[in-house]
Amino acid sequence: MRYPRPRSAVAALVAGGLVAGLVTNPVAPTVASAASSGATATYAEGPGATPNYILPLLTGAYYSVANIEQFQRLSYRSLYWIGEQGKPVVNPTLSLANLPTYSDNNSVVNITLRKYNWSDGTPVTSRDITFWINLLEANKKDIAFYIPGEFPDNLKSYKVTGPESIQLTLTGPVNPHWFTYDQLSQITPIPQQTWDRTSASGAIGNYDESKAGAVQVFNFLTAQSKTIATYGTNPLWQTVDGPWKLNQYQSDGYVQFKANPAYSGPDTHAIQYFVEEPFTTDTAELDVLRSGNTIDYGYLPPQDAAQSGALKSEGYSQSVWWDWGITFFVFNFHNPTVGPIFAQAYFRQAMQSLIDEQAFIKGPLNGFGHTDYGPVPSQPATFATPYEIKGPWPYDPAKAVSMLKAHGWDVRPNGVSTCAKPTECGAGVKAGAKLDFNLAYGSGNLPVSEEMQGLKSDFAAAGIDINLSSAPFDTIISESAPCTSCSWEMSNWGGGWLFGVDPYPTGDQIFATGSGSNFANYSSATADKLIDETVHGTASLAAYQNYLADEIPVLWLPQAPFQISEISTKLHGALPQSPILSLTPEDWSLSG
Amino acid sequence: MTGYLLRRTGQALVVVVFVTMIVFGLEHLLPGGPARAILGVHATPSNIAAFNKQNGLDRPLPQQYWTWLTQVLQGNFGFSYVLNESVRSLLAQRLPKTAFLAGASVLLALLVAVPIGLLQAARRNRPDDVAVTTVVFALYSTPAFWLALLLIEFLAVRNHLFPAEAPQGNFDAVFSDFRAMVLPILTIALVIIAAFTRYIRASALDQLTMDYVRMARSKGAGQTRILYGHILRNAISPVVTLLGVYLPFILSGTLIAEEVFNYPGVGLLFFNAATTQDYPTLLGVILVVAVASVVGSLLADIAYAVLDPRVRYTGGRSPAR
Numbered sequence: 001m002r003y004p005r006p007r008s009a010v011a012a013l014v015a016g017g018l019v020a021g022l023v024t025n026p027v028a029p030t031v032a033s034a035a036s037s038g039a040t041a042t043y044a045e046g047p048g049a050t051p052n053y054i055l056p057l058l059t060g061a062y063y064s065v066a067n068i069e070q071f072q073r074l075s076y077r078s079l080y081w082i083g084e085q086g087k088p089v090v091n092p093t094l095s096l097a098n099l100p101t102y103s104d105n106n107s108v109v110n111i112t113l114r115k116y117n118w119s120d121g122t123p124v125t126s127r128d129i130t131f132w133i134n135l136l137e138a139n140k141k142d143i144a145f146y147i148p149g150e151f152p153d154n155l156k157s158y159k160v161t162g163p164e165s166i167q168l169t170l171t172g173p174v175n176p177h178w179f180t181y182d183q184l185s186q187i188t189p190i191p192q193q194t195w196d197r198t199s200a201s202g203a204i205g206n207y208d209e210s211k212a213g214a215v216q217v218f219n220f221l222t223a224q225s226k227t228i229a230t231y232g233t234n235p236l237w238q239t240v241d242g243p244w245k246l247n248q249y250q251s252d253g254y255v256q257f258k259a260n261p262a263y264s265g266p267d268t269h270a271i272q273y274f275v276e277e278p279f280t281t282d283t284a285e286l287d288v289l290r291s292g293n294t295i296d297y298g299y300l301p302p303q304d305a306a307q308s309g310a311l312k313s314e315g316y317s318q319s320v321w322w323d324w325g326i327t328f329f330v331f332n333f334h335n336p337t338v339g340p341i342f343a344q345a346y347f348r349q350a351m352q353s354l355i356d357e358q359a360f361i362k363g364p365l366n367g368f369g370h371t372d373y374g375p376v377p378s379q380p381a382t383f384a385t386p387y388e389i390k391g392p393w394p395y396d397p398a399k400a401v402s403m404l405k406a407h408g409w410d411v412r413p414n415g416v417s418t419c420a421k422p423t424e425c426g427a428g429v430k431a432g433a434k435l436d437f438n439l440a441y442g443s444g445n446l447p448v449s450e451e452m453q454g455l456k457s458d459f460a461a462a463g464i465d466i467n468l469s470s471a472p473f474d475t476i477i478s479e480s481a482p483c484t485s486c487s488w489e490m491s492n493w494g495g496g497w498l499f500g501v502d503p504y505p506t507g508d509q510i511f512a513t514g515s516g517s518n519f520a521n522y523s524s525a526t527a528d529k530l531i532d533e534t535v536h537g538t539a540s541l542a543a544y545q546n547y548l549a550d551e552i553p554v555l556w557l558p559q560a561p562f563q564i565s566e567i568s569t570k571l572h573g574a575l576p577q578s579p580i581l582s583l584t585p586e587d588w589s590l591s592g
Numbered sequence: 593m594t595g596y597l598l599r600r601t602g603q604a605l606v607v608v609v610f611v612t613m614i615v616f617g618l619e620h621l622l623p624g625g626p627a628r629a630i631l632g633v634h635a636t637p638s639n640i641a642a643f644n645k646q647n648g649l650d651r652p653l654p655q656q657y658w659t660w661l662t663q664v665l666q667g668n669f670g671f672s673y674v675l676n677e678s679v680r681s682l683l684a685q686r687l688p689k690t691a692f693l694a695g696a697s698v699l700l701a702l703l704v705a706v707p708i709g710l711l712q713a714a715r716r717n718r719p720d721d722v723a724v725t726t727v728v729f730a731l732y733s734t735p736a737f738w739l740a741l742l743l744i745e746f747l748a749v750r751n752h753l754f755p756a757e758a759p760q761g762n763f764d765a766v767f768s769d770f771r772a773m774v775l776p777i778l779t780i781a782l783v784i785i786a787a788f789t790r791y792i793r794a795s796a797l798d799q800l801t802m803d804y805v806r807m808a809r810s811k812g813a814g815q816t817r818i819l820y821g822h823i824l825r826n827a828i829s830p831v832v833t834l835l836g837v838y839l840p841f842i843l844s845g846t847l848i849a850e851e852v853f854n855y856p857g858v859g860l861l862f863f864n865a866a867t868t869q870d871y872p873t874l875l876g877v878i879l880v881v882a883v884a885s886v887v888g889s890l891l892a893d894i895a896y897a898v899l900d901p902r903v904r905y906t907g908g909r910s911p912a913r
Contacts, residue, residue: 001785048864048868052677060642060678061674069692102716225676228677229677229685248761251675251677251686252682252685252856252860254856277760278854280855281851281854284757287744287748287757290753291749291755292748294755354657403667473762516639
């Protein structure tokens, strides 16, 4: 038999040509060609962290860092920009308004805008603020950052005192620090001159000044925001006051911004295009970093910390990006069986004393983490007290055992401790009650899984038996929601709380009695009073955080970074990274 | 033939409806429900109630299914509350990408597998046949994701010959930056080549023993003419059938390639929808894949009949003699 060379050779050439003919050129960037002219910086979006909502008045399902800090704020600036030199403080340079002044026992606030223009040339005015307030007021139940009792519920009235000034009269005194950070920083002027309409072809009016009209306008803008395929072309979204305009958007989260030539704020705009590139997996992102310099600002997955050297040789420098948050997992105080045990402060303090945070940082977190012993983030230590940073209940298993014994428990290391003297164990704890709990944690996160295994071992030293089970984050978060009487016992969804949109860490949303995100169902009159003073009084965060650091309403865990950033050595100006997780590529430049 | 087609289409519709019913029921058995998962830790009970009402999740399950089905019949596949986009629009954006990836992979696989399979049959049990068989078995037993990682390691990371990720941005980028498509296509094609080669080899071996081949040889036909002029059409028939049956397999291959190479197609859309309890998207993709699978199977049957005139569909009776 002869070899069928001629025809197979043709087939092989055709097939091979598909491959071999393409190997002749060096590897080129894979970003869309629209950004071919002008410097382009590419930022890697992690899995699930893709933006998909452009209207700054966003509904609950889209309330995310990816949408707010890394998408909307690039085009729509808030009255007060939080984040300066890596600290979670007001940045006067990037804020749209001068610092507010408070009067009448901190119940009247005066705001004066600085000179900013929309990209269509019209100035940003107090009308753009009232437009935002009116839409929020009429549609607040649909808006993610609305918290009952807070803005605009605490707004009695507003008065426009000039084209660039507005006066807010509040229902009562507020803590100026809290009000500026957690309320005013959320106000995002929006272009009334182009958005105050009820349909795409309708005339511009003052519809927002009636409640019905404000609902119609909001519905129209929301509908426009729900057609993401048009983000890059819809003229609505082309009127911006921020440094960037959307140029291209794909439903997978691929975003290309173009510099806003009419931006009236401070910037250098050395970069003309800013691309946010979505990644399906951490591995895919790491492979791209390892295979060439097509991403300027990426991240090293913590589980791949060993690749650090390889990325350095590819031209990346590493910088840990701390977010403004705390990590903890929760008891269920409302569990009818074990809730009474959790209600004992000594018991919670004993459990905290069994958590070796330093070991977790060295082990599961691969060295990337910092200790956290209280409700106020300790990195950066802008608001944290030395007492909280040090932690009143550091790792001390012997102390934990002695505390339990002192409160009537028959402690059986590596067994199950039982309540031997109910009068000493605490109110509601019955004789023979066991320190035997179910703890559900979020699956798919290796550090969390390893931490939970470590905790089981640590708790066993004091005879606290933990039955671990894992489930997807969605399941954990759904099953451990705040409740009046429910069966779950302990829950760790693999995070804690991020103080992003409300950066003043008062705890009014997570530790106040009955607050919407108080997953533990924790309730303390003292804590409520201290929290209220940070919101409506003039107290600093010191007393509140010291009390909760001591009280252990939840079990504190070490804080992992938002990401280990890998920044091309050709990219300048990206450091320090904002703890609020916002991006300011208008300050970046590329060399080489 | 017409009766057969009508009967098969009817069966296909029943299969598709059953698939959607099963998936619809199963996904709603997942604990927790999507509201808290989507809204996150910040959500208040009223937020959750509003979300459920807005998305019809507070209604009885059969009612939800019926609403979904009637909407689908009107071309409305629902709205993804996770991705903030209509499912139809999502599918419109992602399907071309997956179709291109799958199509290019199958084309490449056929171009390579057909000559190799014929060659192997012609050189049965010789060293080159054994060598190719060894390679083919190795490829066939290699998981696609592992193959993808090897290709990335050697062709992207170490030698910088191809990008480690597929083209980003809109669909046009697939053509403007085709080099970035090479590794994803290769990943899927290599696995399919392995399977197709075996089928073609086996089929060609059968054909080589047929009388018409002997007749051709006795009339002086060369090996090339015998393989490509006489055997090819008959030997390729099983592969045509295989293509239809293989469609789900190919789609699962694209899912892996899409994930590893960061290529946002339908496979990845499905995977993400499943992990985020994005019910409308999940159902939309399953419906499309189910329809594609049954249609693929149907088309394969028809193509088989066209390729092999001996095949006659006679409503379940034996072929006419």
